[in-house]
Amino acid sequence: MITADDALQRLREGNEQFASGIGSAETFLRRVQRARTDFKQEPFAIIIGCSDSRVPVEIVFDQDLGDLFVIRVAGNIVSPSQLGSVEFAAAAFGTPLVVVLGHSNCGAVLGTLERLRRPAEARSPHMRFIAERIEPAVAGLLAPELGYDRETLIRKSVKANVRQSVAQLRKGSKILEELIEAGKLRVVGAEYSLATGRVEFLDDAVEAMRSRIA
Numbered sequence: 001m002i003t004a005d006d007a008l009q010r011l012r013e014g015n016e017q018f019a020s021g022i023g024s025a026e027t028f029l030r031r032v033q034r035a036r037t038d039f040k041q042e043p044f045a046i047i048i049g050c051s052d053s054r055v056p057v058e059i060v061f062d063q064d065l066g067d068l069f070v071i072r073v074a075g076n077i078v079s080p081s082q083l084g085s086v087e088f089a090a091a092a093f094g095t096p097l098v099v100v101l102g103h104s105n106c107g108a109v110l111g112t113l114e115r116l117r118r119p120a121e122a123r124s125p126h127m128r129f130i131a132e133r134i135e136p137a138v139a140g141l142l143a144p145e146l147g148y149d150r151e152t153l154i155r156k157s158v159k160a161n162v163r164q165s166v167a168q169l170r171k172g173s174k175i176l177e178e179l180i181e182a183g184k185l186r187v188v189g190a191e192y193s194l195a196t197g198r199v200e201f202l203d204d205a206v207e208a209m210r211s212r213i214a
Contacts, residue, residue, distance in 0.1 A: 004186035007097040014062035019197040023062030043069035075108030137164035
């Protein structure tokens, strides 16, 4: 089994292939046609991504079937079902890396910001549940004294929501906490750009900042 660092590098390289136009949907479809339905899955990374139809995870990272254990939900939120799915994959397959993958202009984040600005009854309790999971991450960004313009607010909110999900994975499950403590699991955040096709790994930016300060 590869390490978390190796898994992260493999995702970086795959995304570079995709964003550069070397990897493609056609390549992925050829892989699907070749794949057998009874092969053993050995995912090297677990991805919690948004349900947005513009972010097909295997294609974005230019990976084969069986390489990624993908969990998709609007707003890439973490609730008990997502936690259970991550626990299953990490324990059953020994997968060393979890990536929370948000994306630019996320509709679930935009909807939550609008709900906070103009409180109204949600169309369904299920949609309200999603917004309520996102609200703690973004509510503070609406403070008048911060004075963010719309684009800055959206960009910061998407990243804040990703980081909240990362924190919930790191501290919301005894199984995951033990794996992280033992050095067997790493959880990172990332953001996919709809405009460029590139993925920014948010922890990398944090580490770079720490290095500059040091």
